[in-house]
Amino acid sequence: MATRPSWRGHIKLSLVTCPVALYNAISPAGDVHFHLINPDTKHRVKSVVIDAATDEILERKDLLKGFEFAKGKYVTLTKEEIDAVRLESTKTIDIDKFVPAGDIDRLYWDNPYFLVPDGKLAAEPFAVIRAAMEESGQVALGRLVMSQRERLVALEPRGKGIIATTLRSHDEVRDMKDFFGEIPAVRTDKEMVEVAGKIMSQKHAKFDPTTFEDRYEDALRDLIKRKRKGQNVIETDEPESEESNVIDLMEALQASLKKKKSAAKTAKTKAAPKKRAAASGAKRTSRKTARK
Known part of the structure; x- marks a missing residue:
């Protein structure tokens, strides 16, 4: 494969285990990325870690991670101490339940990944697990640890593989009542x-992601193209006047x-x-x- 897997481990359905690899389904290749540049030398700028109190320049490899339990007071942890906290799901996606896809609120869906068998010997057990999931007609839920964080993951058969989508935890999703509660009740005109x-109904269409274009990214690429040709003039369009205070809604x-x-x-x-x-x-x- 052209890209490196984001995670390697096993998928487990009861006593059936299979080595798998997880690949990010989202590619950042289409995004325009910038580096910080010194305007005088045109050289790239490096980030420097400085002690907040002494202004001493430090090496990242020598730093510890700290949890602030009170203002200015920290519990520090070394990399070895953090790595010692190992969970059972660190290298295993253990499927423990199946739920209807409609039961998962879209607010909880997060990042999608492609889950594939890792190696030729993994093809058969992977196919068995995938087929069993497909026949159930439901979404499988499991847990895995990525970037030192345990995440709930939803598994769905797709083609010959499986789509694995991480789910946000309940604490990550804000309560909509805090935002929608103040909206006044309005009696609508039929x-x-x-x-x-x-x-x-006039705007009804089928969803086609290929028709979506990021106009901001396109404008950035056009600006970069013109700058490379030596065109330093930045053209700005007059902002369109927005009509406000609609008197008659009908x-x-x-x-x-x-x-x-x-x-x-x-x-x-x-x-x-x-x-x-x-x-x-x-x-x-x-x-x-x-x-x-």
Whole structure:
């Protein structure tokens, strides 16, 4: 494989165990990354670790990790002490339950990974576990330790492999009541809801991630391209004026509906001449063929 696995270990279903490798399903290759540069020398800048009290420059390898239990007071731990805390799931994804996918709130889904058999001998037990999961029609839940942290992981059969998605813990997800609780209760107008529904139906489409483009990333790449050519002028567009204080909500909904219909009609009108031209061309071709 082109990339290194994020984790290596075993997947275990009761007494069936199989060596597996976990690969990150998300590639950062499309992101634009920057380094800090000294504007005078154009050299890359290095980060330096400094003692907050003495300003002494320190080596990272000599540092300890500390937990602040009171203001300015820490319990320090060495790497060896942290590594000594080993959990049973450190190198094993132990499947302990199956749940319907719909039971897992989308707020808890985190990062996806590809789970594959690690080695030729692992292919058969991996296929057995994957097939059993597929027949169950449910999501398998297990635990694994990545980056010295235990995570709950959801396993789903996909193709010939398994998608493993880490799940956020309950403490990580904020209570929506803290944010939605202050939203006032509003009695909606039935006609307005119907108009909004029509607007939504006009925008109905199938999900296609290939159509999404990160315009900010594209703009950054264009800026970098122009800078490499020696163009130092930064062009800025005038910000579009945003309409605020909508007086009549129904009027805005109706206008949105008419705008969408008008756009569809215009597109249809533009397409019509092309169709007529194509039909006309086909007729001319058929006449020539007939004469021949």
